[in-house]
Amino acid sequence: MDNPHADRVKRIATLRTASGRKRQGRFLIEGPQAVREAVTCMPSVVTDIYVDTQADPNADIIDAALEADGRDHHSIYIHKVTGRVLDHMSPDAQSIVALGVSSAMEKAATDLSTLTHATDHPLIAACWQVRDPGNEGTLIRTADAAGFDALVLVDRCVHPLNTKVIRSTAGSLFHIPVISVGTDEFFEWASSADARVWAADIHGTRDQAPYDLATLVQSSESMVPAHQPLALLFGNEARGLPADIVEKADASVKIPIYGKAESLNLAMSGAVLMYTVAMAQHQE
Amino acid sequence: MDNPHADRVKRIATLRTASGRKRQGRFLIEGPQAVREAVTCMPSVVTDIYVDTQADPNADIIDAALEADGRDHHSIYIHKVTGRVLDHMSPDAQSIVALGVSSAMEKAATDLSTLTHATDHPLIAACWQVRDPGNEGTLIRTADAAGFDALVLVDRCVHPLNTKVIRSTAGSLFHIPVISVGTDEFFEWASSADARVWAADIHGTRDQAPYDLATLVQSSESMVPAHQPLALLFGNEARGLPADIVEKADASVKIPIYGKAESLNLAMSGAVLMYTVAMAQHQE
Numbered sequence: 001m002d003n004p005h006a007d008r009v010k011r012i013a014t015l016r017t018a019s020g021r022k023r024q025g026r027f028l029i030e031g032p033q034a035v036r037e038a039v040t041c042m043p044s045v046v047t048d049i050y051v052d053t054q055a056d057p058n059a060d061i062i063d064a065a066l067e068a069d070g071r072d073h074h075s076i077y078i079h080k081v082t083g084r085v086l087d088h089m090s091p092d093a094q095s096i097v098a099l100g101v102s103s104a105m106e107k108a109a110t111d112l113s114t115l116t117h118a119t120d121h122p123l124i125a126a127c128w129q130v131r132d133p134g135n136e137g138t139l140i141r142t143a144d145a146a147g148f149d150a151l152v153l154v155d156r157c158v159h160p161l162n163t164k165v166i167r168s169t170a171g172s173l174f175h176i177p178v179i180s181v182g183t184d185e186f187f188e189w190a191s192s193a194d195a196r197v198w199a200a201d202i203h204g205t206r207d208q209a210p211y212d213l214a215t216l217v218q219s220s221e222s223m224v225p226a227h228q229p230l231a232l233l234f235g236n237e238a239r240g241l242p243a244d245i246v247e248k249a250d251a252s253v254k255i256p257i258y259g260k261a262e263s264l265n266l267a268m269s270g271a272v273l274m275y276t277v278a279m280a281q282h283q284e
Numbered sequence: 285m286d287n288p289h290a291d292r293v294k295r296i297a298t299l300r301t302a303s304g305r306k307r308q309g310r311f312l313i314e315g316p317q318a319v320r321e322a323v324t325c326m327p328s329v330v331t332d333i334y335v336d337t338q339a340d341p342n343a344d345i346i347d348a349a350l351e352a353d354g355r356d357h358h359s360i361y362i363h364k365v366t367g368r369v370l371d372h373m374s375p376d377a378q379s380i381v382a383l384g385v386s387s388a389m390e391k392a393a394t395d396l397s398t399l400t401h402a403t404d405h406p407l408i409a410a411c412w413q414v415r416d417p418g419n420e421g422t423l424i425r426t427a428d429a430a431g432f433d434a435l436v437l438v439d440r441c442v443h444p445l446n447t448k449v450i451r452s453t454a455g456s457l458f459h460i461p462v463i464s465v466g467t468d469e470f471f472e473w474a475s476s477a478d479a480r481v482w483a484a485d486i487h488g489t490r491d492q493a494p495y496d497l498a499t500l501v502q503s504s505e506s507m508v509p510a511h512q513p514l515a516l517l518f519g520n521e522a523r524g525l526p527a528d529i530v531e532k533a534d535a536s537v538k539i540p541i542y543g544k545a546e547s548l549n550l551a552m553s554g555a556v557l558m559y560t561v562a563m564a565q566h567q568e
Contacts, residue, residue: 033546041544138549138552141545141548141549141552142548142552143543144543144544144545145539145541145542145543145545145547145548145552146542146543147541147542147543148543170545170546170547170549171545171546172543172544172545175543175544175545176543176544213563214563214566214567218567255429255559256563256566257429257431258429258430258431258562258566259427259428259429259430259431259432259456259459259460260325260428260456260459260460261425261428261429261454261455261456261459262317262454262455263429263454264425264426264429264555265422265425265454267551267552268422268425268426268429268551268552268555271548271551271552271555271556272555272556272559275539275556275560276559276560276563278542279497279498279502279540279560282498282540282542283498283502
């Protein structure tokens with residue numbers, strides 16, 4: 001296919017918008033890394049791959065797709081296209097894009113209660129009303145790298161099939177479950193699963209100042225419960241967590257600021273908190 | 285001033301480009317947080333503030349500027365302008381911008397040897413050939429928050445007075461010294477200051493595999509030298525550090541990956557490494 005003005009090219013390009021994604025029930029996966037992880041880890045959600053015939057560093061992806069094709073009565077169609085066509089599908093194609101079926105992705109996502117049963121004492125990262133796709137994708141990537149069992153999107157975060165979110169996850173969207181829930185549903189799960197919820201928050205509550213992360217992980221080991229589900233809850237990038245949500249958490253935790261900076265941004269806070277907890281648990 | 289097409293407005297707008305910055309010898313500071321930190325922490329580099337007369341959450345900044353004005357024979361001019369004028373100066377003005385003098389900023393920056401003498405055992409973050417302004421600014425902000433004594437830009441990183449860098453530092457550019465050096469100069473300083481250099485690198489050298497960060501900080505305390513200068517060196521966002529630079533470092537350190545992600549991005553790695561080291565040192 002070498003006509004960048006073909007209807008199909010235009011349809012694929014509109015998957016970069018929320019309305020296009022909803023109308024078509026599909027989502028767009030851009031670039032070699034994300035397409036490779038989708039085809040390798042969740043081939044059943046992928047229906048089509050568009051690959052630049054001139055760029056050949058994608059041979060391993062095509063091999064993986066051919067291997068998955070036909071398995072479980074599921075087909076993956078591979079379309080060879082020109083670079084010009086790919087440019088019109090997405091400026092971030094980097095020689096390859098794939099289409100996924102949104103409903104298949106949603107079906108594949110575990111829900112919170114299933115997760116609690118599947119894993120002994122899951123480690124969960126949750127974010128509340130996150131509105132920046134780059135932040136959300138980076139949190140998913142960090143949660144994956146730090147060995148968390150799932151990332152939970154609480155109360156109208158960015159849709160996880162947003163193209164920029166997927167790009168920022170660098171493939172991690174296809175590695176760990178990303179689960180969307182409401183605020184009440186989240187705390188009901190925490191209560192029924194006997195999970196501890198730590199709110200990332202610098203203010204704490206009237207009754208309880210926030211714990212300092214450095215002190216927390218190095219003090220009594222019961223503070224980092226290795227045998228109880230633990231959820232780290234992060235707030236909106238501009239406003240953090242509202243007081244009523246911090247009240248519902250078991251404790252609030254702040255990252256110490258040793259210099260003059262006012263704060264860390266959301267993605268940095270996520271990296272520091274998730275890794276500090278993960279490294280502490282892995283040492284036990 | 286309410287004419288967005290005035291020459292002065294156009295001149296200020298071109299400070300967002302490298303050529304405009306060089307030609308005028310000035311740089312642009314956008315938004316309340318960065319302007320506040322510049323006026324509070326380094327008033328001698330600021331010459332002019334342009335503030336939206338309709339937006340009043342900036343009163344404290346103007347007070348700080350008026351207080352600094354005239355001190356040490358240095359003047360800060362405050363210009364009241366309309367929102368439309370500010371929009372033409374910068375889409376990221378958020379109701380206030382300031383102009384700084386590049387040479388004053390360079391003069392204010394400590395060099396590496398001065399730093400070693402000023403602080404007993406400085407903790408330094410360094411990055412090599414970083415090319416993304418957002419990453420560089422975020423590393424500066426993280427270094428500040430984690431209490432590092434300086435951030436060193438090794439071998440042609442993004443210019444620290446780049447407008448996007450300043451924006452991403454959220455004011456931290458005015459809190460800690462940001463020092464530009466060549467690769468040889470960096471290692472000569474490390475040698476003469478008896479500083480340990482840890483390269484953030486997943487490969488290590490032929491003779492020495494990288495240390496695992498989690499093991500490193502929890503093992504013998506001599507691995508995190510509290511009484512010796514320590515420099516963490518990060519590589520380029522796409523290529524990391526080349527082998528010959530890793531060879532020159534005292535050790536290489538990798539962040540453990542507990543999940544399926546291939547890696548963390550540069551800014552995340554910086555946050556995890558800097559904070560792990562900072563929290564370990566503060567516990568001692």
